[in-house]
Structures are given as structure tokens and as C-alpha cells.
Amino acid sequence: MIQTITSASNPLIKSIKKLKSKKMREETQTFYVEGIRAVGEALRTNQEVLHLIYCPELLDSDYGNQLIQTFDESSNVLINVPRDVFKSFALKDGPQGIAAVVRQQWSPLEMINKVGGLWIGLDSVQDPGNLGAILRSSDAVGGKGIILLDDTTDPFHPSSVRASTGAIFTQKIIKASFEKFSLWKSESYFPLIGTYCGDAISYRSYNYPENMILLMGSEQKGLQSEHLEICDEVVTIPMSGNVDSLNLSIAASIVMFEIYAQKRDYPK
Amino acid sequence: MIQTITSASNPLIKSIKKLKSKKMREETQTFYVEGIRAVGEALRTNQEVLHLIYCPELLDSDYGNQLIQTFDESSNVLINVPRDVFKSFALKDGPQGIAAVVRQQWSPLEMINKVGGLWIGLDSVQDPGNLGAILRSSDAVGGKGIILLDDTTDPFHPSSVRASTGAIFTQKIIKASFEKFSLWKSESYFPLIGTYCGDAISYRSYNYPENMILLMGSEQKGLQSEHLEICDEVVTIPMSGNVDSLNLSIAASIVMFEIYAQKRDYPK
Numbered sequence: 001m002i003q004t005i006t007s008a009s010n011p012l013i014k015s016i017k018k019l020k021s022k023k024m025r026e027e028t029q030t031f032y033v034e035g036i037r038a039v040g041e042a043l044r045t046n047q048e049v050l051h052l053i054y055c056p057e058l059l060d061s062d063y064g065n066q067l068i069q070t071f072d073e074s075s076n077v078l079i080n081v082p083r084d085v086f087k088s089f090a091l092k093d094g095p096q097g098i099a100a101v102v103r104q105q106w107s108p109l110e111m112i113n114k115v116g117g118l119w120i121g122l123d124s125v126q127d128p129g130n131l132g133a134i135l136r137s138s139d140a141v142g143g144k145g146i147i148l149l150d151d152t153t154d155p156f157h158p159s160s161v162r163a164s165t166g167a168i169f170t171q172k173i174i175k176a177s178f179e180k181f182s183l184w185k186s187e188s189y190f191p192l193i194g195t196y197c198g199d200a201i202s203y204r205s206y207n208y209p210e211n212m213i214l215l216m217g218s219e220q221k222g223l224q225s226e227h228l229e230i231c232d233e234v235v236t237i238p239m240s241g242n243v244d245s246l247n248l249s250i251a252a253s254i255v256m257f258e259i260y261a262q263k264r265d266y267p268k
Numbered sequence: 269m270i271q272t273i274t275s276a277s278n279p280l281i282k283s284i285k286k287l288k289s290k291k292m293r294e295e296t297q298t299f300y301v302e303g304i305r306a307v308g309e310a311l312r313t314n315q316e317v318l319h320l321i322y323c324p325e326l327l328d329s330d331y332g333n334q335l336i337q338t339f340d341e342s343s344n345v346l347i348n349v350p351r352d353v354f355k356s357f358a359l360k361d362g363p364q365g366i367a368a369v370v371r372q373q374w375s376p377l378e379m380i381n382k383v384g385g386l387w388i389g390l391d392s393v394q395d396p397g398n399l400g401a402i403l404r405s406s407d408a409v410g411g412k413g414i415i416l417l418d419d420t421t422d423p424f425h426p427s428s429v430r431a432s433t434g435a436i437f438t439q440k441i442i443k444a445s446f447e448k449f450s451l452w453k454s455e456s457y458f459p460l461i462g463t464y465c466g467d468a469i470s471y472r473s474y475n476y477p478e479n480m481i482l483l484m485g486s487e488q489k490g491l492q493s494e495h496l497e498i499c500d501e502v503v504t505i506p507m508s509g510n511v512d513s514l515n516l517s518i519a520a521s522i523v524m525f526e527i528y529a530q531k532r533d534y535p536k
Binding site: 041129133136137139140141142143163165166167170204237238239240241242243245246247249250253254257260261264 | 309397401404405407408409410411431433434435438472505506507508509510511513514515517518521522525528529532
């Protein structure tokens with residue numbers, strides 16, 4: 001179906017704006033993505049795109065227009081809006097004139113056993129920008145996805161989606177309580193490597209298994225003793241200087257790229 | 269001098285609030301820092317603290333109170349404010365009740381030759397959070413400072429200061445046009461290693477010199493040809509996956525930690 005909407009107070013436009021709130025994202029199990037690249041990745045990876053919204057006046061990219069032309073509007077809605085309506089919900093100044101409402105995809109814990117490879121476990125991550133950057137790095141090293149433990153920020157938050165630069169669509173996303181995760185771990189024997197700010201083996205000295213979860217603590221507290229207890233090994237990132245820790249997404253990425261380098265047998 | 273201010277419309281309190289704007293920070297060559305750790309680092313590293321502001325009702329840390337007690341108010345101003353006044357300028361919800369106005373410190377390009385070691389050059393960095401995270405990582409690997417080229421975000425922006433977790437005080441900060449930097453480079457012969465998204469030697473294969481600048485491109489464009497031309501070597505971070513680049517602060521940190529690992533002769 002193709003629809004033209006000329007008013008920013010149209011109920012559908014209003015519902016798109018409301019996806020900025022976590023509550024509405026949870027209720028509808030959808031989220032908002034914006035920009036040629038992000039929308040392109042949503043379509044390329046066969047996400048369920050409920051609404052594809054575009055503004056002909058703003059969309060001056062060939063690839064962007066191709067996305068519109070090849071969109072299957074038999075079961076979904078293609079929405080044509082004027083500039084002022086697009087700008088009423090756009091997140092970016094100078095928007096590219098293409099956006100989408102996409103169905104959230106969540107995977108169960110059992111997906112880890114099924115897929116194998118490298119996964120990133122995050123305890124109580126708070127900053128959506130950090131979460132998105134971790135998704136981006138995980139994609140870059142061929143990681144499979146993330147496991148969000150306990151009280152965590154929303155991976156479908158606009159800041160996470162933007163920082164992921166499309167990796168929100170390629171990475172599998174799992175959410176679990178620590179209790180459930182711990183039970184799954186005790187039954188699955190899937191290797192779990194924690195990172196710790198303190199006395200532990202250097203992240204450069206450890207030989208990482210092919211299938212594993214890299215477990216990171218929260219920005220404020222790091223890994224807690226209950227987490228460390230279920231880890232098969234704990235590694236640390238040695239540092240000099242005055243700061244006593246790194247940004248969470250940076251610490252996660254440094255270890256991820258070490259794992260990646262080991263697997264690729266980089267010359268060293 | 270000790271001063272008690274009970275009104276949020278006091279001119280001094282108003283001037284503190286105005287430090288959220290880049291214009292005011294530039295005019296006064298000062299910036300605002302908040303929280304026990306950041307203020308503690310400012311004092312520990314002997315920064316010029318023009319105003320130390322505290323709120324006895326909010327400040328319940330021994331270390332925080334010790335900072336107040338040992339503050340030399342002979343030449344600077346210690347300001348006691350009630351809760352509502354502190355909250356009127358505080359950046360954080362649930363502030364710790366201690367903040368400071370600190371003099372900006374800029375170093376000249378010649379500082380690089382004098383100090384040697386590892387430096388990070390950043391072309392047109394836009395996001396203050398990225399800049400602060402790079403300062404934090406640079407401190408963590410014993411780096412000496414950053415060089416900001418051309419049109420760059422303000423390192424004294426509150427988001428940069430916060431993300432640096434104190435490294436804003438330990439890292440030397442230099443600002444220069446690319447033209448001036450290029451001239452300095454041609455005269456100093458200081459080694460310059462660029463990072464590039466594309467065909468170049470792997471960042472893990474290169475043997476980094478003891479004294480060097482790691483040059484990073486902007487978030488949007490990476491390193492441009494004029495930058496690449498003056499580099500002594502260019503390295504790349506190999507990746508798999510669908511994303512074609514990493515977050516700037518993550519890419520910088522991955523290379524920094526490789527350099528650090530080489531210098532420390534980690535077992536590998």
C-alpha cells in the first residue's frame with residue numbers, strides 16, 4: 001500500500017514520533033531507523049519493515065530511491081511525506097529523507113548453542129551509545145550477537161541504533177536475567193570469559209576458544225562476584241596512567257579485536 | 269577567600285552556568301568540572317582552580333571534604349552553596365556536591381618534541397564524547413596528549429571532560445591548523461603513523477617507534493589524501509562483517525593498545 005500523508009498530526013506520524021519512548025517501543029515491539037544506510041541494511045537483511053517513510057524532496061540519493069522502488073508494498077506500507085512532516089519526526093538535522101519502522105527481533109538463549117562463535121555478554125549496560133558501539137565492533141570481528149543481562153538499556157533506543165551503524169540488524173540480540181543465564185550456562189557448558197579490572201591474566205596472553213561469550217560488567221561497577229563465579233576464565237586489560245578503567249565499549253572492543261587477531265592468525 | 273552564595277541568580281553562579289556554552293569557555297579560557305573524582309584530579313595535578321564550589325548538604329564523602337579542607341583559598345575562591353543553588357548548575361542528576369572552574373591549559377606543537385612518547389592526532393573530530401574517551405584511553409596507555417587539527421570539537425566541552433574521567437588534566441592538549449601542523453612535521457621529522465580504512469599494513473604487523481603521533485581521521489571522512497601524504501606509514505584495522513568502519517574512539521584505542529602491548533613486550 002502506498003499512502004501520502006501531508007499532516008504532522010496524522011495518527012501514523014504521531015505513532016512514529018512516539019517510538020522515541022522506550023514504553024512505546026516495548027508495547028509495539030517495533031523501533032525507528034533513519035537514513036539511507038540504516039534503512040538499506042534493514043531491507044538487505046530482510047527485516048520486517050512495517051512502514052517505509054520517504055520524502056521525495058529530501059531523498060536525492062540513487063541508492064535511496066532504489067530502496068523505495070524495490071520495496072514490496074504488497075504487505076507493508078510505503079508512506080510519502082512532504083519535507084515539514086519528515087522533519088517533524090527526524091532525529092538528525094539535515095535528514096536524508098528516508099526512515100522505517102522495523103519489527104524488533106529477539107533471540108532465545110538457546111540460539112547461542114545453535115550458532116556458536118563469539119558472543120558479547122553485557123551486565124546492566126546503561127548507555128545506549130556504548131551498546132550500539134559494541135554491536136558495531138562485534139559485527140566488525142564477525143561476532144554473532146549480544147546477551148543483555150538484568151537491568152539494561154534498550155538496544156532499540158535511537159542512540160544505540162545510530163551508533164550500531166546497521167549492526168542492530170546483523171547481530172542477534174538476547175535478553176535474560178542473570179539467574180536464567182546462569183542456569184543456561186551450567187547446562188550448556190558454553191565457554192564464558194569475563195573481563196575484570198584487577199588481578200587476572202592479561203587479555204593478550206589467553207588463548208580464546210572458538211566458541212565463547214565475552215562477559216563485560218557495567219560501566220559503574222564492572223563484573224560482580226556472582227558473575228565472576230560462573231566464568232571459566234577472567235582476563236584483564238593492563239594499563240598505566242592515572243585512569244583506572246576504560247570506556248565500556250572500548251574495553252569490549254580491545255578484547256574482541258585480540259580474539260579476532262588470534263583467530264585470523266595475524267603475523268605478530 | 270571563602271564565600272557563601274545563597275541565590276542561583278548571583279552573577280558568579282550565572283557565569284558558572286554559562287560555561288556550558290563554547291563561546292563563554294573560549295572567552296574566559298576556563299571550563300567547568302563536576303564530581304569528587306574530576307575535582308580531585310584537577311587539584312592533584314595542580315591545575316589552576318579559580319573557583320571550588322561545594323554544597324555541604326550534598327557532599328558526604330570523606331575524600332570530597334578533604335579536598336575542600338586542603339584547598340588553598342589564599343588566592344582562589346571557595347564557594348559554599350545550598351542544595352538548590354548547586355542543582356541549578358549541576359550537570360548530573362544526583363550531584364555529589366563538589367565542582368570547580370578550572371583554567372584551560374593548551375600546549376604548543378613544540379611540546380611534542382620536548383616530551384616525546386605517544387601522541388594522538390585527530391583531524392576534525394566532531395563528537396566530544398569520542399574526544400573524551402580518546403583522552404581516557406591515551407592516559408591508560410601512558411600517552412602524552414592529543415593534537416586537534418582544523419575544525420574540531422572543544423576538548424573542554426562537558427561531555428568530553430566527563431568521558432575523559434580525569435584524563436583532561438593529565439593529557440597535554442594542542443590545537444593547530446593542518447597547515448601549521450604539516451610545516452611543523454616537515455621540520456621536526458617526528459614520526460607520524462596514520463590509520464586508514466582500506467589497503468594498508470595491518471596495525472598488528474607494524475613495529476611502532478618509541479616516539480610517534482598516531483593520526484586518526486574524522487568520524488565521517490577518515491584521513492584525507494593531504495593527511496596521508498605527510499604520514500611516514502599508514503596502518504589499517506582489518507575487519508570482517510558488514511560494517512565498514514569502527515567508532516573513532518574505539519579504532520584509536522585498538523591501535524593505542526597494540527602500540528602499548530608492543531612496548532611492554534607482552535607475552536604473545
